[in-house]
Every structure is written in C-alpha cells, then in structure tokens.
Amino acid sequence: MDTRSTALLLLNLLHLFPHISAREFLSPGSSLSVEDSSDVLRSPDGAFTCGFNHISQTASVFSIWYSNTAEKTVVWSANHLHPVYFRGSRVTLDADGRLAVEDYDGRPVWANNVTSSSKAKQAQLLDTGNLAVKGQGDIILWQSFHSPTDTLLPCQNITSATKLVSSSRLLVPGRYSFRFDDEHILTLFDDEKDISFKYWPNPSNDIWTKNRNAFNTTTIGVLDSSGYFLGSDDLSFKAVDWGHGVTRRLKLDYDGNLRLYSLNKTDGRWLVTWMAYPQTCSVRGLCGINGICVYTPKPACACAPGHEVINPSDRSQGCIPTFNLSCDGQEIFLKLPTTDFHGNDLSEHVRVSRYECKKICLKDCNCKGFAYWQGTGRCYPKWSLVGGVTGSAVSGGSIYLKIPKTLRVRESSIPHSQPFGPRYVPNCSAKSENFTPDFGDQPKSSQSGSQSQYLYLSYGFLLAIFCVEVIFVALGCWFLFGMEGKQLIGVWPAEVGYEMVTNHFRRYTYKELQTATQKFKDRIGCGASGLVYKGVLKDKRAVAVKRLADINQGEEEFQHELSVIGRIYHMNLVRVWGFCSDGPHRILVLEYVENGSLDKILFGSERLLRWSERFKISLGVARGLAYLHHECLEWVIHCDIKPENILLDNNLEPKISDFGLAKLVNRSGSNKNVSRIHGTRGYIAPEWVSSQPITSKVDVYSFGVVLLELLMGARVSDWASNAGEEVEMVFGRVVRMLTANVMLQGSQHLWLFDFIDLRLNGQFDRLQARTMVNLAISCLEEDSRKRPTMENLVQMLVSVDEASGVMQ
Numbered sequence: 001m002d003t004r005s006t007a008l009l010l011l012n013l014l015h016l017f018p019h020i021s022a023r024e025f026l027s028p029g030s031s032l033s034v035e036d037s038s039d040v041l042r043s044p045d046g047a048f049t050c051g052f053n054h055i056s057q058t059a060s061v062f063s064i065w066y067s068n069t070a071e072k073t074v075v076w077s078a079n080h081l082h083p084v085y086f087r088g089s090r091v092t093l094d095a096d097g098r099l100a101v102e103d104y105d106g107r108p109v110w111a112n113n114v115t116s117s118s119k120a121k122q123a124q125l126l127d128t129g130n131l132a133v134k135g136q137g138d139i140i141l142w143q144s145f146h147s148p149t150d151t152l153l154p155c156q157n158i159t160s161a162t163k164l165v166s167s168s169r170l171l172v173p174g175r176y177s178f179r180f181d182d183e184h185i186l187t188l189f190d191d192e193k194d195i196s197f198k199y200w201p202n203p204s205n206d207i208w209t210k211n212r213n214a215f216n217t218t219t220i221g222v223l224d225s226s227g228y229f230l231g232s233d234d235l236s237f238k239a240v241d242w243g244h245g246v247t248r249r250l251k252l253d254y255d256g257n258l259r260l261y262s263l264n265k266t267d268g269r270w271l272v273t274w275m276a277y278p279q280t281c282s283v284r285g286l287c288g289i290n291g292i293c294v295y296t297p298k299p300a301c302a303c304a305p306g307h308e309v310i311n312p313s314d315r316s317q318g319c320i321p322t323f324n325l326s327c328d329g330q331e332i333f334l335k336l337p338t339t340d341f342h343g344n345d346l347s348e349h350v351r352v353s354r355y356e357c358k359k360i361c362l363k364d365c366n367c368k369g370f371a372y373w374q375g376t377g378r379c380y381p382k383w384s385l386v387g388g389v390t391g392s393a394v395s396g397g398s399i400y401l402k403i404p405k406t407l408r409v410r411e412s413s414i415p416h417s418q419p420f421g422p423r424y425v426p427n428c429s430a431k432s433e434n435f436t437p438d439f440g441d442q443p444k445s446s447q448s449g450s451q452s453q454y455l456y457l458s459y460g461f462l463l464a465i466f467c468v469e470v471i472f473v474a475l476g477c478w479f480l481f482g483m484e485g486k487q488l489i490g491v492w493p494a495e496v497g498y499e500m501v502t503n504h505f506r507r508y509t510y511k512e513l514q515t516a517t518q519k520f521k522d523r524i525g526c527g528a529s530g531l532v533y534k535g536v537l538k539d540k541r542a543v544a545v546k547r548l549a550d551i552n553q554g555e556e557e558f559q560h561e562l563s564v565i566g567r568i569y570h571m572n573l574v575r576v577w578g579f580c581s582d583g584p585h586r587i588l589v590l591e592y593v594e595n596g597s598l599d600k601i602l603f604g605s606e607r608l609l610r611w612s613e614r615f616k617i618s619l620g621v622a623r624g625l626a627y628l629h630h631e632c633l634e635w636v637i638h639c640d641i642k643p644e645n646i647l648l649d650n651n652l653e654p655k656i657s658d659f660g661l662a663k664l665v666n667r668s669g670s671n672k673n674v675s676r677i678h679g680t681r682g683y684i685a686p687e688w689v690s691s692q693p694i695t696s697k698v699d700v701y702s703f704g705v706v707l708l709e710l711l712m713g714a715r716v717s718d719w720a721s722n723a724g725e726e727v728e729m730v731f732g733r734v735v736r737m738l739t740a741n742v743m744l745q746g747s748q749h750l751w752l753f754d755f756i757d758l759r760l761n762g763q764f765d766r767l768q769a770r771t772m773v774n775l776a777i778s779c780l781e782e783d784s785r786k787r788p789t790m791e792n793l794v795q796m797l798v799s800v801d802e803a804s805g806v807m808q
C-alpha cells in the first residue's frame, strides 16, 4: 500500500515537473537547450510553448506550438531549413536582443533580425503565441509575428512585408505562398522556379467578380478573435463556428489550400472551419505537368493516358509522355471526358466545330491537345498540360489529347472522378501503372528520391563524426532512415480539409440500410419528402434514414445533387452521411438528432423552452440558413422552413434538416426558377402564389414566421383556425398590430408582456425580444426585396446576443 502511494506520488511529481520548470522569460545571456524537453518557454496562460521540437530522433527545430492539442501543432519555426542535432544544440539570447539557434558544434543556423539597438531585457512568449524580444521600457525589438512561416494566428497581421509559405510534409518549404500581390490583393501564389502563378482568387475573374478592392496601399489583413478575417483588399471570410472563445489558426497547407482550423477542446483535434478551395483538386498544379487530379473520392493524382509518373514520392512533379510526337499530321486524339487543364492556351476560338478545332491542333507542332466545349463550340489548343482536373468541377468541357496513332491506350487509364465510393472503385489491376490513389500520403521508409536525399545531405556531417564509433554509425543510419517512416507520419495529416467535408459521405446499399434499420422498423418521422426511420450503422453511429418519395430523376442527376448536398457542412445543418440509390430506392442517410423537432417541444407541454434557449435556436437557424444562402458551394434555397424541419440536439442547438430537397424532388428548371409550389401553408411567402421570381427571400419569410412562433409559443395556423379566418389574413392583422406597437416608443415594452409566450411569466430579455419582433416584421414584408438577407439577420441577432451578455 505504502510503496504504491509513494510510487504514485513520484509519478505525479514527475508528471508535474515539466510544468514547474517551464520558463516564462529568457534573460540575456541565458539559453534553452535541446536535450531537456522541459527547457521551454510557456505563455502566461499556458496555451503556447516555445522550444526545441524534435522532428525526428536526431533532429530538432526551434518552434512554437500549442501546448494542449492531440497532435503537436507547430505554428512557427525558426530554422526549419536547417534542423539542429538533438544533443548539444541551443538557442541563446544575447544582450543586444539577438536570438540565435546554434547547432551542436556552435555553428549558428538561424538568428533573428534585430533592427533597433536598444539593450534587451528578455524574450517572452505572449498569450497570443507571439515570441517577443523586449528591450527597456517593454519596447519590442523583434517578434515572431513579423516573420510567420505557414500559419497566421488570431491578431497576427499579414502585411506587404510578410507572407505565409507552405511547407511540404518533410518540412521542406513548399511552392505555395499567401501574400499581397502587386495590386495589393491577398493572393495565393504557386512559386515555380522562375515564375509565380496566381491561383486564388481565380485569376481569370475580374476584380468585381473577385469581390476585392485593388490598390489599397494599407496592405494589412488580420484574423480577429471571433474567427473573422478582414483584409485591406476587402478579402473577408469567417469560420463556420465563428464566435469568441475558440482557439483558431489559419494555415497555408502543404497542398496549397488555405484553411482555417478550430480546436475541439474536448478531444484536442482540429476541425476545418473554412477553406479557400472547397475542392482540393482545384488547387492549381497539384498534380504537376501532364497530371490530372481525380476524386476517388479522396483527391488523388493520375497521369494523362500514355504518360508515366516522374517521381512517385512527389506527384506535383507530374508525368512525362511515353511517346514522341512526330508532328507529321498522323496523330490521333484521345477524349478525356469532363476534364480540363488550366491555361496555357495557344489560341482561343469560339463557335467552331470539333473537327475544325482538331485541325488547328494538328497543324501546330506545339499543340499537345485541346479543350473543347460541346454546345458553345469553344476551342482552346494547349501548348502545355498543367493543372489537370476531372469531375463535376469541370462544367461541360472535355480534353482531346494528341497521341501517336500507334499508341494503345486502355479504357481504364482514362481518369474519371468517382465521388461515391466503393461501387466505382477503379479497376485495380490497371491501378499500378497509371493510377496512384492519394498523393503518397505518408513518406514511406522505402522511399528514395529527393526528400530522403535532402535529409541525407543535411545530416551527412553527423554521420562523419560518428563513424569513429561503429555502433553509433549503425544507430545513426537506422535513425536517419527510420525516422521518415516513424516520426513524420501524422505530422502531416493527409488531406485534412477534404476528409473533414466528405470523410463519411458515402454510398450505402439497400441491404446495409435494411440491416441498420432492422427492416425499417422504428419510424421516427414522416414528412412531405418521405418517411424517416431510426437506424444504427455498423460503426455504431445512430442515423436517421429517410426514404424519399416522389423522386423522378435519373440516378446520375440524383448523385450529382447529392454530391453538392454531401459537401455542405455546418453545425446548424443536419449532416448528410450518405445515400442509397439502388433500383427504385432513393434513400438519404442523415445525422440522428436526439431531441427531435422544434414543433414537438415548442408547441408541446412536456418541457418549456426558456428564453435563452429560444434565442439560441433563432440564432442557430439564422446561421444555418445564412450558410446555405451565402456561403456554401452552390446556392441552396431551403423552401420549407418550419418548426418540423428544425431539429434540436442534446444542447438544444438547432439543426436544419431537409435542405436541398426542393431541388431534388423537383427539377423542372434551374434552381432559381422552381415552378411547383413548395412549402407548407402558413410558412410560404406570397411570391409562391403571385408570379414573382423565387429567391432565397422565401426562406427569410418562413424564418419570420418561425421567429413569431418562438416568441409566442404557439402555431400561427392555430390562431387562424381559432378565429375561423384564413391564415394569410390573420398574418396581416398580427403584423400590422406589431408594427403599430413597435412604433409606440413611450409605453415601453408593456405590450410585449401580452405578446410573448405567457408560460414564460415575463422571464425574457426585453432587448432581445424587441429585436426579434422587429426582425420578424421585416422578414414578413410582402415585397421580397425589402426583406433582409439571412446574413443581416445573423448580424442583428448576434449584436443583441453580445449586448445583453454585457448588460447582465
């Protein structure tokens, strides 16, 4: 007993030790050493740590990382180009404020650039994650925020003097950078040897389509603490979970995509909450020259038919042809359907036939193939094939690849995107030649090529020293090659963003769903779009399985729509996990939401929704709709917002269900021109009955009705049946009454007490209630143009959410 508790105590002490010894300051003349993993600087709130980060068994980099994440997340590195040896290296602050990283032999590999010549007082890691060297009077002599690597932290400015540079999985600086261009616009660049290409925002768009403001010489951009980024060029975006109190970082990932991450404090993992390219394959040049990015459904690189990969460990180097074009006019063209290569056009032609386009390309020896748009007759002969992508992101065009007549190409080597998983797995026997799933995610220990050469070179000198002691040589070599396989796995998770959006989205067979729902036994709902059953998948996830009625579209269209819906992810929208399209069956597999729909709680008697809960629900629904209307990949109108379609999770956080179904169930035109009346009486906007165009404002109207119902705790259509009137007439009356009341400034809020759900006994926030009434009135405007947008509504609700938070 005694020995056990002593052991426990010792263990605890050992565990505490690093925390006790972590330093708050580094004074001039002192240093941090590489050997002692507790010799680190910690920010006062403990969120960040700064010290030597062991990137392998023998190599370390002076870095800053988050103290409390599941996987070590580095936000800044000093000497990632020159890692130091794991023994004897150190970082020292001298009296002039010079912070220098020295290798085991005293050779400096990195030093900061102190401009002012004041005496240094200390180096300190601030709560923001900024490593600052301070002089007398706390003036900052140098700070890491001014020389970012690949990560921008909240409150850290990006200016014309700074940029983010991606780093590859092995910490070698990558080709992508995020910085201001010469028009002072924040841009993603692909920096090749001699030339930089811009790839985001889409360089072929003009400045208005880009929604940016050129030539503002202020050149600053900053991510604020609520997850909102604003740049001087009007670049703005925000995290889907925006709000205070969340740990965030903006990172230019190795694949050239800029992603915003939020930390889940429960499990210490990062979630992607915004990204520049929702589709990874759209990043220019990801698969290199003659390479084509395909969705399998994970993004992967394939070579154009007749080409072979140059370096399997770095797909971005692309592919080389296995043939020589003789340019004798005898070449043939191979069609790559729904595929495109970016730019590099020799010329541009419109309204020409495919035959003419072919002739143009045949005549020109530089022409490697052409892009052709059936229908519009657009023709683009290409002199180089880069940035290839195939799949639904390509709208309508195909590539015709110029190849010698004698070349035999197998059908299976033509890349196709397969966003829907197992059923469409490519022919595996053909895979080894032309098709490499993934980008070679984990560096494998057997890998040769440039990356291991790089490591070999940087550590060659170490080997020389240890040659004296044979055993160390053996160990050293083992470490050097062993580390690639061991240490670095997981440091560079593959395709984080893409996985987050689609990882579980897949196709299910009818049989799987029959098993999951025990032959559709437990019915939990029944709506206009179909019956809903509860089910449990093989991985123990509870799901709601919705059998869609009335789907009269072909399998391909259905899948296309679903590929859009499946990518929509927002905490206030019910997650779509997958679908089944088997024979006559069209079934959706949805996230199961515990508390059922809002109508059951709001209009039922089991449980009274408190004011704060009602407010939270209205804000959540507004956020979900704003996301659908303004931020997701394709413009989606819900068309049937009502309490039945608002589900509540354990914390009463609302989740909108059935979005995207209006388009699925009825496809008689473009989405802006939905012809049949959708929605439910009492919630539908007047434009459904008049002949005005249907826009996202129909959802704003329905949201207004839901707001009124949340305020009153009663269903609108019930007032009508009680009064024996038509719903629409009752509405008009209520809105007029409210408008008049809101005008009454003097008598304050007395009327509110009659209007708000009596069951609340006056327990509500006056300001929030008034704002909600005002918003409901504006949502219910007859003229759809006068209604606010969902974004406006979110802003208004947020403003009173925060205001009252301060008052109470």
Ligand SMILES: *[C@@H]1O[C@H](CO)[C@@H](O)[C@H](O)[C@H]1NC(C)=O
Residues within 6 Å of the ligand: 113, 115
């Ligand atoms: C140090 O800063 C000066 C002035 O800002 C600049 O000219 C110089 O290139 C910098 N040196 C390094 C090594 O970054």
Ligand SMILES: *[C@@H]1O[C@H](CO)[C@@H](O)[C@H](O)[C@H]1NC(C)=O
Residues within 6 Å of the ligand: 145, 155, 156, 157, 220
């Ligand atoms: C960021 O820019 C703002 C406004 O120019 C400035 O007040 C602030 O000090 C800057 N922050 C850092 C860390 O440089």
Ligand SMILES: *[C@@H]1O[C@H](CO)[C@@H](O)[C@H](O)[C@H]1NC(C)=O
Residues within 6 Å of the ligand: 213, 216, 217, 218, 219, 220, 231, 232, 233
């Ligand atoms: C330039 O950007 C700054 C910082 O975002 C902003 O305050 C200013 O209004 C902008 N100027 C113009 C002319 O848009």
Ligand SMILES: *[C@@H]1O[C@H](CO)[C@@H](O)[C@H](O)[C@H]1NC(C)=O
Residues within 6 Å of the ligand: 264, 265, 266, 267, 271
């Ligand atoms: C955070 O992690 C916990 C535990 O894994 C999980 O239950 C929860 O859903 C996560 N939260 C979010 C927002 O993903």
Ligand SMILES: *[C@@H]1O[C@H](CO)[C@@H](O)[C@H](O)[C@H]1NC(C)=O
Residues within 6 Å of the ligand: 322, 323, 324
């Ligand atoms: C193409 O031509 C080059 C030089 O003319 C030759 O070295 C190469 O082997 C040829 N490649 C093929 C696949 O014929």
Ligand SMILES: *[C@@H]1O[C@H](CO)[C@@H](O)[C@H](O)[C@H]1NC(C)=O
Residues within 6 Å of the ligand: 410, 412, 427, 428, 429, 430
């Ligand atoms: C797969 O490819 C092999 C050889 O490339 C071919 O013989 C076979 O028929 C293909 N199978 C299917 C299902 O396409």
